[in-house]
Amino acid sequence: MGRRYYCDYCDRSFQDNMHNRKKHLNGVQHHRAKKAWFDHFRDNEAILYDEQAKKPCRKFLLKGICDFGPNCRFSHMSEEDLSVLKRQVEDERQHREDCQDRIMPGRSLEDWLSRREKKQTALSSKGDLKNKEDSEEGQAESDIPQQLLSFPDLPPSLLPPPPDGWKIKVITEWG
Secondary structure, three states, X not given: OXXXXXXXXXXXXXXXXXXXXXXXXXXXXXXXXXXXHHHOOOOHHHHHHHHHHOOEOHHHHHHOOOOOHHHOOOEOOOHXXXXXXXXXXXXXXXXXXXXXXXXXXXXXXXXXXXXXXXXXXXXXXXXXOOOHHHHHXXXXXXXXXXXXXXXXXXXXXXXXXXXXXXXXXXXXXXX
């Protein structure tokens, strides 16, 4: 029967030869399907910028439907939709700024690692003696920096241990 080419964007297959593939990849339907696929991954800020640059679609505002659909060069968003999108963009921007503010500007990851290494060597060589530098900054210095905790959904093996240590259960019965 021969090889078949399957296009993920268009969800169709056809006989795989140079002529058919070139005709499909240069076709309008393929370009529209590919654009629609990549539009799913656009962020709200880019969508807002594009929608604000467009004029409103008169036909969509009057009838609620447009013959061109998503390919219309005019905006199909109402004023309410645009305001909701603006709020989402502002919330995202505020969240990003808050995350950056939580990271202490005076404390870098390299500083934290060097202090941690000094503290561990001091504890291993002289018992419970601490550096003067560590004692000045107190308990907050021993906390893990926010840069390391800013990654969402870390697996349990990469999460820091609890402050009291791990709870160990002794199982005496087997089987």
